[in-house]
Amino acid sequence: MMKDKEELKPVFITGMPRSGTTLLYRTLLKHPSFKPESLCLEETRIFVKPHTAILSNSIPKPLKSYMLDDELHYQNYLKSITYILSWQNFCKKIRLSRLVRSKFTYWKLLLNSRVIRSYFQHAKHARGCERIVEKTPRHLLFTDRIHSTFPYSKIIIMLRHPVDVYASYVKRKKVDQNSSWLDVNIDTFVKKYQKMASVTEKLTNNNMAISLKYEDFVRDPKPMFETICNYINEPYIQELLNEGEPELNDYKIDPLLAKPITNKSRDWSEHVTKQEALKIETKLNDEMELFGYGSKL
Numbered sequence: 001m002m003k004d005k006e007e008l009k010p011v012f013i014t015g016m017p018r019s020g021t022t023l024l025y026r027t028l029l030k031h032p033s034f035k036p037e038s039l040c041l042e043e044t045r046i047f048v049k050p051h052t053a054i055l056s057n058s059i060p061k062p063l064k065s066y067m068l069d070d071e072l073h074y075q076n077y078l079k080s081i082t083y084i085l086s087w088q089n090f091c092k093k094i095r096l097s098r099l100v101r102s103k104f105t106y107w108k109l110l111l112n113s114r115v116i117r118s119y120f121q122h123a124k125h126a127r128g129c130e131r132i133v134e135k136t137p138r139h140l141l142f143t144d145r146i147h148s149t150f151p152y153s154k155i156i157i158m159l160r161h162p163v164d165v166y167a168s169y170v171k172r173k174k175v176d177q178n179s180s181w182l183d184v185n186i187d188t189f190v191k192k193y194q195k196m197a198s199v200t201e202k203l204t205n206n207n208m209a210i211s212l213k214y215e216d217f218v219r220d221p222k223p224m225f226e227t228i229c230n231y232i233n234e235p236y237i238q239e240l241l242n243e244g245e246p247e248l249n250d251y252k253i254d255p256l257l258a259k260p261i262t263n264k265s266r267d268w269s270e271h272v273t274k275q276e277a278l279k280i281e282t283k284l285n286d287e288m289e290l291f292g293y294g295s296k297l
Helices: 002-008 021-028 061-066 071-080 082-093 103-109 112-127 137-149 162-175 186-205 214-219 221-231 274-283 285-291
Strands: 011-015 133-135 154-159 210-213
Touching: 002 112, 011 021, 011 137, 021 133, 021 154, 021 214, 021 221, 061 112, 071 082, 071 112, 103 112, 103 137, 112 137, 137 154, 137 186, 154 186, 154 214, 154 221, 162 186, 162 274, 186 210, 186 274, 186 285, 210 214, 210 221, 214 221, 274 285
Parallel strands: 011 133, 011 154, 154 210
Antiparallel strands: none
């Protein structure tokens, strides 16, 4: 297993949802080191909850989709973790969780790290890429699991002004009404943003991740992308910033993903009132100062 830890060296893109994580993901997927045989923007969410790693033939769709729906590699993956699934079922049967106070310790005792390493090892072959890059914004809150599983991984955190993030939630909900994760009121949003900011500060202060602003990326992508490539130890390729993604031309949820990187996002005031923006900024004043954001008002 140590060999897998050293060789895979995956890159994980995290951050607050609606902060440009998909745009960065789409860009890195064009890089020769990460490019899959076919475009796939699927989020695995595999680190989010312990039970997401307990798999069977009744598979969670995102995990197989990330493998480009490759049945052979997915079945080989399931075979590779058969003995671990038996152990996890035994732990559930004896209610081992009641004897272990720490959720993280229990998560490790279930051998979830081995399950996830096996998953990404098989996913790498299924995707036909040299190196794994994965994007699940909420993985930011589970970086202890990421570092335990992949000590040599790289974590990128995307930041964005909170008013713009909330406006993006509202905008997305208008075209994606069936997605319950978009049902976020201001108070809930503020709590999520505060938690994200706290974790980001801790990780970056300890050199366990790098944080970058969405606004800088779309305004002048070259220096930021150079920083990212240097951080993940990959060559910088200018052309990746000049290309759009034709395969996403019909992606109505976010049509800008089909185009080259541009600073043409809609104004926040089209989706958020001044009163709402004031409430967000008042509650998140400390976090805005932390990330160097001024008032929209």
